[in-house]
Amino acid sequence: xxxxxxxxxxxxxxxxxxxxxxxxxxWLTEELVADGHAVTxxxxxxxxxxxxxxxxxxxxxxxSGIKDHTANLLVMLKEVRRRADEFDVIHFHIDxxxxxxxxxxxxxxxxxxxxxxxxxxxxxxxxAYPDMPLVSISDNQREPVPxxxxxxxxxxxxxxxxxxxxxxxxxxxLAFLGRISPEKRPDRAIRIAIEAGVPLKIAAKVDSxxxxxxxxxxxxxxxxxxxxxxxxxxxxxxxxxxxNASALLFPIDWPEPFGLVMIEAMSTGxxxxxxxxxxxxxxxxxxRSGFIVSSLDEAVxxxxxxxxxxxxxxxxxxxxxxxxxxxxxxxxxxxxxLLGAVSPLVPARLAGGAAVTQSGIAAGRL
Amino acid sequence: xxxxxxxxxxxxxxxxxxxxxxxxxxWLTEELVADGHAVTxxxxxxxxxxxxxxxxxxxxxxxSGIKDHTANLLVMLKEVRRRADEFDVIHFHIDxxxxxxxxxxxxxxxxxxxxxxxxxxxxxxxxAYPDMPLVSISDNQREPVPxxxxxxxxxxxxxxxxxxxxxxxxxxxLAFLGRISPEKRPDRAIRIAIEAGVPLKIAAKVDSxxxxxxxxxxxxxxxxxxxxxxxxxxxxxxxxxxxNASALLFPIDWPEPFGLVMIEAMSTGxxxxxxxxxxxxxxxxxxRSGFIVSSLDEAVxxxxxxxxxxxxxxxxxxxxxxxxxxxxxxxxxxxxxLLGAVSPLVPARLAGGAAVTQSGIAAGRL
Numbered sequence: 001x002x003x004x005x006x007x008x009x010x011x012x013x014x015x016x017x018x019x020x021x022x023x024x025x026x027w028l029t030e031e032l033v034a035d036g037h038a039v040t041x042x043x044x045x046x047x048x049x050x051x052x053x054x055x056x057x058x059x060x061x062x063x064s065g066i067k068d069h070t071a072n073l074l075v076m077l078k079e080v081r082r083r084a085d086e087f088d089v090i091h092f093h094i095d096x097x098x099x100x101x102x103x104x105x106x107x108x109x110x111x112x113x114x115x116x117x118x119x120x121x122x123x124x125x126x127x128a129y130p131d132m133p134l135v136s137i138s139d140n141q142r143e144p145v146p147x148x149x150x151x152x153x154x155x156x157x158x159x160x161x162x163x164x165x166x167x168x169x170x171x172x173x174l175a176f177l178g179r180i181s182p183e184k185r186p187d188r189a190i191r192i193a194i195e196a197g198v199p200l201k202i203a204a205k206v207d208s209x210x211x212x213x214x215x216x217x218x219x220x221x222x223x224x225x226x227x228x229x230x231x232x233x234x235x236x237x238x239x240x241x242x243x244n245a246s247a248l249l250f251p252i253d254w255p256e257p258f259g260l261v262m263i264e265a266m267s268t269g270x271x272x273x274x275x276x277x278x279x280x281x282x283x284x285x286x287x288r289s290g291f292i293v294s295s296l297d298e299a300v301x302x303x304x305x306x307x308x309x310x311x312x313x314x315x316x317x318x319x320x321x322x323x324x325x326x327x328x329x330x331x332x333x334x335x336x337x338l339l340g341a342v343s344p345l346v347p348a349r350l351a352g353g354a355a356v357t358q359s360g361i362a363a364g365r366l
Numbered sequence: 367x368x369x370x371x372x373x374x375x376x377x378x379x380x381x382x383x384x385x386x387x388x389x390x391x392x393w394l395t396e397e398l399v400a401d402g403h404a405v406t407x408x409x410x411x412x413x414x415x416x417x418x419x420x421x422x423x424x425x426x427x428x429x430s431g432i433k434d435h436t437a438n439l440l441v442m443l444k445e446v447r448r449r450a451d452e453f454d455v456i457h458f459h460i461d462x463x464x465x466x467x468x469x470x471x472x473x474x475x476x477x478x479x480x481x482x483x484x485x486x487x488x489x490x491x492x493x494a495y496p497d498m499p500l501v502s503i504s505d506n507q508r509e510p511v512p513x514x515x516x517x518x519x520x521x522x523x524x525x526x527x528x529x530x531x532x533x534x535x536x537x538x539x540l541a542f543l544g545r546i547s548p549e550k551r552p553d554r555a556i557r558i559a560i561e562a563g564v565p566l567k568i569a570a571k572v573d574s575x576x577x578x579x580x581x582x583x584x585x586x587x588x589x590x591x592x593x594x595x596x597x598x599x600x601x602x603x604x605x606x607x608x609x610n611a612s613a614l615l616f617p618i619d620w621p622e623p624f625g626l627v628m629i630e631a632m633s634t635g636x637x638x639x640x641x642x643x644x645x646x647x648x649x650x651x652x653x654r655s656g657f658i659v660s661s662l663d664e665a666v667x668x669x670x671x672x673x674x675x676x677x678x679x680x681x682x683x684x685x686x687x688x689x690x691x692x693x694x695x696x697x698x699x700x701x702x703x704l705l706g707a708v709s710p711l712v713p714a715r716l717a718g719g720a721a722v723t724q725s726g727i728a729a730g731r732l
């Protein structure tokens with residue numbers, strides 16, 4: 001299949017530093033190339049890929065000091081549009097700007113929505129372009145979106161199995177990894193660890209937007225012998241940090257659309273203790289890859305249970321459900337559904353599971 | 367002429383509070399209606415106009431708490447595009463998003479660029495869509511823009527002559543009006559007033575982005591018997607504040623694209639003492655509507671000269687050059703140039719002054 005992947009321009013693909021979306025685009029792109037597809041990646045020029053790279057800006061815009069990415073994204077889309085005939089499928093990983101320009105090509109376009117969808121800012125576009133095929137990264141992510149939209153399917157993220165290698169031993173500390181922010185609830189993680197009497201290591205960056213929260217809420221809690229704050233850790237250290245833990249604490253307080261760190265921990269064999277929010281019930285299988293809790297007491301009990309969860313079982317659940325190769329296979333299936341649904345050669349009833357796609361496209365195009 | 371005006375959605379047209387672009391769009395729209403044109407205004411639903419209002423959102427997005435305006439702007443543009451056949455000319459007052467969707471209608475579209483153009487964020491779009499007709503609000507504003515673009519003309523802003531009535535007496539203080547920010551140089555205004563021994567009144571809002579600048583640089587200077595800080599003043603008080611002054615200080619330190627406050631002061635008969643930056647040499651006629659200076663000493667001397675400048679002369683220069691009716695006439699001329707340049711009935715050589723327009727459109731369309 002001839003596939004265009006259209007990435008954000010904030011970071012390289014893969015990103016030098018932080019950049020969840022760009023990491024996922026990179027993993028997907030490389031898997032598709034490995035599977036023999038002809039993939040063209042529209043991304044920043046400092047991206048590294050086995051696909052054909054179309055460099056839309058010299059380097060990721062964050063490093064270039066460009067704050068408003070709109071103009072560069074529009075120029076990239078103009079080039080994608082110019083070359084649209086070269087692709088069977090065009091897969092967008094940007095939020096909004098492609099809708100007007102690709103409305104008449106909706107039958108061969110798909111957009112993965114990578115962010116939270118509970119803010120009203122973006123909702124008007126969904127109602128205005130109900131025919132544009134969308135992919136959610138968890139079923140839960142869809143909840144706040146008006147029902148008119150054309151969901152093709154949910155594709156959970158996947159991680160190449162070698163990125164965070166299995167660690168059979170694990171370790172004796174609890175891990176917290178991510179941004180320091182109120183919705184990630186590092187304060188809750190600290191309370192769980194102290195209550196359980198188990199050491200906690202926090203590897204997290206503090207964005208300037210969250211500095212006050214860190215100073216006022218988190219910092220006073222760090223002064224406890226069981227708690228260690230490591231600051232931000234790089235990609236390479238991250239997997240060691242996760243693999244050497246007894247469990248990952250994921251005590252979130254917001255509708256997390258996916259939560260890559262959960263599958264990174266699972267990849268190392270480390271079970272996840274997560275609050276029941278957002279994507280968590282779709283990602284964690286209680287008693288197999290971790291525990292889903294809804295109170296401090298349940299979390300403390302889970303810390304004990306996690307010790308007896310076989311790490312090999314956690315890794316197996318990762319391999320069964322969250323590899324990049326599974327993700328790529330899901331997307332290829334989505335592409336095929338999309339194309340099958342409008343191809344005159346394939347009767348719609350044979351394109352299994354494509355009902356939503358068909359009706360959505362029918363509403364917009366037929 | 368059937369004219370569409372496409373406004374930003376941040377504020378109502380006219381705005382309840384601050385909103386320079388929305389004020390100009392309102393003045394232009396009402397003048398065009400008064401001149402007998404059939405005007406359709408695409409704007410927020412709380413706008414007040416004699417034109418046909420197409421309410422694209424219920425109220426200005428700033429008041430609705432919507433931070434990212436992109437989705438709502440794209441939905442507005444979809445509606446403008448759907449109705450494009452109804453208009454002879456479509457006049458955009460938004461920055462960027464219209465380019466891809468109206469490329470094939472460039473011959474009847476024009477975009478006024480209302481902001482500073484010296485940041486690199488927007489430049490890629492100009493090179494990608496060189497045929498889109500643009501209007502600058504001062505000649506100086508064009509300087510940082512790549513030379514490929516299709517400038518139709520400069521149209522200086524205009525103000526309805528009744529908005530800031532002529533004040534024959536004036537008063538005995540110097541006025542500073544605007545945002546407190548490093549590029550507006552309130553610190554310089556304070557030094558001029560103290561040096562000249564004349565009272566200074568500062569009517570200015572402090573945005574959260576500028577709070578540190580205010581606290582560290584400006585606040586220590588306010589503690590002087592000649593200096594009075596009034597905070598933010600409303601639209602109604604503003605004209606009194608300007609009209610009762612002996613001069614407006616406009617000691618800017620950035621390429622101001624236009625600077626509405628200069629013509630608001632002129633409308634009341636108050637002369638302007640301005641630093642030679644951005645649009646200033648195009649707006650101020652030295653010795654007639656004010657003084658252009660480039661040092662503290664020159665500014666202090668100008669404070670003295672301003673006292674003997676006849677306020678009637680300042681008002682005359684406003685009436686001759688900066689009314690909304692002059693602005694509307696300029697825009698109608700621009701619309702006619704635009705249409706004449708591509709109409710097969712009007713030989714190009716007769717459409718005086720349209721050379722840039724023609725070559726720009728020719729490059730894009732012929």
